[in-house]
Amino acid sequence: KNQVEQSPQSLIILEGKNCTLQCNYTVSPFSNLRWYKQDTGRGPVSLTIMTFSENTKSNGRYTATLDADTKQSSLHITASQLSDSASYICVVSGVLNTGNQFYFGTGTSLTVIP
Amino acid sequence: DVKVTQSSRYLVKRTGEKVFLECVQDMDHENMFWYRQDPGLGLRLIYFSYDVKMKEKGDIPEGYSVSREKKERFSLILESASTNQTSMYLCASIPGLAGRFNEQFFGPGTRLTVL
Numbered sequence: 001k002n003q004v005e006q007s008p009q010s011l012i013i014l015e016g017k018n019c020t021l022q023c024n025y026t027v028s029p030f031s032n033l034r035w036y037k038q039d040t041g042r043g044p045v046s047l048t049i050m051t052f053s054e055n056t057k058s059n060g061r062y063t064a065t066l067d068a069d070t071k072q073s074s075l076h077i078t079a080s081q082l083s084d085s086a087s088y089i090c091v092v093s094g095v096l097n098t099g100n101q102f103y104f105g106t107g108t109s110l111t112v113i114p
Numbered sequence: 115d116v117k118v119t120q121s122s123r124y125l126v127k128r129t130g131e132k133v134f135l136e137c138v139q140d141m142d143h144e145n146m147f148w149y150r151q152d153p154g155l156g157l158r159l160i161y162f163s164y165d166v167k168m169k170e171k172g173d174i175p176e177g178y179s180v181s182r183e184k185k186e187r188f189s190l191i192l193e194s195a196s197t198n199q200t201s202m203y204l205c206a207s208i209p210g211l212a213g214r215f216n217e218q219f220f221g222p223g224t225r226l227t228v229l
């Protein structure tokens with residue numbers, strides 16, 4: 001069964017600290033993995049995309065990793081800011097003849113406190 | 115700048131009412147999606163459409179219908195709203211099959227409360 005699991009469910013950190021969010025998946029065949037940030041009351045916005053051949057990709061203070069062999073991805077946030085408080089959703093795309101099929105994790109709720 | 119808009123940010127309806135949620139995208143995308151998002155369950159696909167007048171059921175289509183009369187507009191219809199349809203509804207769009215790595219663009223969401 002194609003699944004995406006994220007951990008932890010929620011996280012509270014102090015401003016300025018680093019944190020790492022995890023995403024494990026069983027989706028096959030695999031096309032790509034995206035990390036989305038969803039602010040409260042807003043729609044998700046893509047932070048980064050990881051394809052099969054990519055191990056690490058950075059977007060400012062966000063760094064995503066992908067291990068396609070173990071089917072694990074992580075999102076590392078450096079020097080957290082209050083504006084990083086949001087839900088982070090891992091979305092894995094599987095490949096179908098008709099296009100991509102999207103599998104959503106349930107998200108990690110991050111709260112950054114001063 | 116890409117944009118997906120939804121007709122309402124907040125909506126309160128009574129049980130049994132017919133509810134229309136509208137989504138419009140200005141990117142000429144072929145594919146459009148309706149999801150609902152509930153705490154602990156993540157996003158679940160209700161319906162999607164890959165072309166005008168075409169629709170496919172997602173994982174949880176019961177109690178919902180959709181309409182796509184124009185490429186830019188995808189409507190979600192609750193024929194007879196029930197309290198268990200209280201949720202956040204998100205619309206998304208993506209280009210056609212040409213790009214496997216295309217990004218889904220999401221609207222801001224409609225928080226629907228059914229009393």
